[in-house]
Amino acid sequence: MGTVSYLPRDYDVFIGIDVDKNSFSFTVQDHNMMNRSKKIPSSPEQLYNYIGNNFSNQRVLCAYEAGPTGYNLHDYLSQKDQLCLVLSPFSIPKASNERVKTNRLDSERIVRYLKSGELRPIRVPSEPYRQLRQLIGMRENYSCQSTTAKQRIKSLLLFEHLNEHIDDTRQNWSGMYIDRLKQIPCSGTIRCKLDLLLADLAYCHTQQLRVLKELKALCDKHPDIDRYRGYLQSIPGIGSVIALTILARIGDPEHLANVREIGAFIGVVPKERSTGDTIQRGSVTRLGNNTFRRLIIEASWIAIKYDTELAQFYHRIKARHHPRIASRKAIVAVARKLTQRIYKVLKEQRTYEIR
Template sequence: MANDNTVFVGLDVHKESIVAAYSVGFGEVSSIGSIGVLERDIERLCKRMQSKASNVVFVYEAGPCGYGLQRQLSRAGFACHVCAPSLIAKKAGDRVKTDRRDAEKLVKALRSGDLSFVHVPDERDEAFRDLVRAWSGAKEDLKQAKQRLKSFLLVHGVRYTGSADWREAHRRWLSRFTFPEVWSQLAFEEHRRSVEDRLTQCQRLEQVLRDAAPDWRFYPVIQALQALRGVQFTVAVGVISEAGDLSRFDNPRQLMAWLGLVPSERSSGASVKKGGITKAGNSVARKLLIEAAWSYRYIAKVSPIIQKRHEGLPKPIIDRAWDAQLRLCRRFRKLILQGKNRNVVVTAVARELAGFIWDIARRTPVAAA
């Protein structure tokens, strides 16, 4: 790829501008400057680059502008990569950052093969992921609304004697409680209504997800993953919508690293120091797996709920899910008996659970994109 027949183009993409730089082979890097963000501006740049070499390769950093530019260039027949900005090498003494220098740096890193590219989902997969993220955002809003209401009640010394689990009994008690002061009562009602509204939104979005999932090409994988303990529908949908096709990972260790569940390390010479997990990957999928891993603190068993999820699944998938349950439950108990912190234990179990998810996903055929 790195020869005089290839022109490497780096794009520093922003909402209102795109700054470009290029080099032909390993020649001098030249700056083009701002080219505009309209479709005709991109087409003009492509024609200009085609006049310099027969093969044109573009790259830009993943960011808030999404993958629209990558898809436009791909439809035009050009190779366009999207790189991970957190994995771009930086000089410790470099204190000058401009759009022009960023574009030139992308060109140099692209032609030397030093960039890590991110997976670009197709438009239908991304649309389904948008729906899942809307549900995930509603869950976060619900969590914050509940916390605000709890804090409000605590400030006023109001305590619920039962289990404050937001089920019918708890919500019925909240609807009947009143404050002697009118203004406090108004504030309380607004907090309570906020929780109720977020609950309704979460339920509505979850139902939309359940209705839409059968039309998605990864639905067989979602069904297969639910054979695993702790991986109910919302967890399976969340993980697959974020990770996409798990066959793009050559082994389970790559998936674990992408999820940020592998230990960090800082070693030099004979000194080897390992720390907490890197948290370098997808935070949404990682949180879902950690939530699922808590279910393995109990003894291994096939509950009626899991038994129902097994209906219609191939026997090899069910057997693999049982193997996972035996191993992970045993792993949880063993680490607890060794005196490990419970959060450390559940993270270790989540890491191994990711390996079983990778294995089950690769055993499940899906439709082509």
């Protein structure tokens, strides 16, 4: 998701809202001295009625911080033609010496920065992309649970001196290998624990397959998503899952403003400290999604095997650095270059052609 912009001078009244499951705490300010704080039940309808009853002839701008309650408040107010911005928690400045946190203070901080124009609201994704993000999130969760189950199985084998069975875990966890684990001779308690861990692993695998099936159905239902997936898959190193993960994170590619937005989502934009004619760039910001960044790095390792241009670029960057960090520096540089290709195929709506 990208960001959207607004001009405070276009509005008369500003409302900062702190949303939780039971209540809305909000603060109202205008360009003069008005400053009201109020708490109501967690009902978008009540908030809309409050705005209509008190500020019917004024231009009102609302904003709240994205959280576990989702986009329900935004959707309701948007249907009523009341503009409501959604903010990233990382975009709201916080003083380093703050020691008190309440819902009212949070709403005051939101409205203060909203009125000053210092906030950069996120672009709320459309319903198909929300569904895609939910499915991708579920797949990531089951993938993590699967990895945890495998690690627990290896730990159990090591702890019980069944070391001869650990070497095989370096291979893919094939059905044949899992069958061998089920037949390991061991005591009743150990057998029970191992079977439970294998059952966890099998459950995660089944759920991952189910999510992949739902992802395919979603692509069939929404041709735009399927078309963008095809563009992304034409880039070496990017498969179906990574392509859909990219679309889930950035939302509708039509809204992408520039290639740095994708780099920011991933967290591979370099830090920069510049003054006058001096420009200093450091390591990547790492502000993006960790899973997203890991997948792009994996795609970069694959890409340099099949794309001669990227391979040459990788070795050129690698030669500039100390051997201890050369590979890591070079592959991050490849990932940044990969984001340029991602941006290009999405904006130009065409497949990528290897030179």
